[in-house]
Amino acid sequence: MHDSDRLPNLLGAAALAITDRALANIAGATGVSASAAAAVVVLSASPGLGVTELGRRIGLSQSATARMVDSLEATGLARRAPGTGRLVLVTLTDRGRRTASTVLRTRDDAVAELLSGFGKEERVALEGLLGKLLARLYEDVGNADLLCRLCDRGCCVEGAVCPVGQAERDEAGR
Missing domain, CATH: 1.10.10.10 (Winged helix-like DNA-binding domain superfamily/Winged helix DNA-binding domain)
Structure with a gap:
């Protein structure tokens, strides 16, 4: 090891x-x-x-x-x-x-x-970290449709911005 x-x-x-x-x-x-x-x-x-x-x-x-x-x-x-x-x-x-x-x-x-088993604060923190991780994964994959192929699209944008969609928009704006 x-x-x-x-x-x-x-x-x-x-x-x-x-x-x-x-x-x-x-x-x-x-x-x-x-x-x-x-x-x-x-x-x-x-x-x-x-x-x-x-x-x-x-x-x-x-x-x-x-x-x-x-x-x-x-x-x-x-x-x-x-x-x-x-x-x-x-x-x-x-x-x-x-x-x-x-x-x-x-x-x-x-x-x-x-x-x-996660408390509310842990879930909020994890959600933020996963958003960052997904944005970074978009940089590697370069295809929001492929990255989100098993996503519930509506769930991800209700009351928040989809981190993958935002990463895609950011990339298009460069």
Whole structure:
């Protein structure tokens, strides 16, 4: 083992464990993969995306996204519709919209349970620190849609400024 700062190790372990917990709970509640979960959440916020744009937002190639959309169609979660020219638009079915809601609720429940032992002041402090961390992550990722692919967009902007959206606006203004 090498000498290092303990904080990155703790944060890395926590981030991985939280992700594993949330994705396992989502898969258990919905039966969909992590990429399918991201796709239904993205499509619930932005219906009618093309396959290529959907892939960009969830971090998959066009061909992998097309296969995933095939799977979403086969399970009755999404449907394709012709767009302009060769563009094919993807929208959610009613079942897909319910699945997106379940994904967000399940993710929130998995994380909220972990936060239940934190006091109000700790939660406020953690929220501020996570906002800074997400702004820094935006610098690395450079794509708010990809970074926030499993975010409840409405939740993040009610009574506050989304730190990722603000980082994106700051970058565009430079």
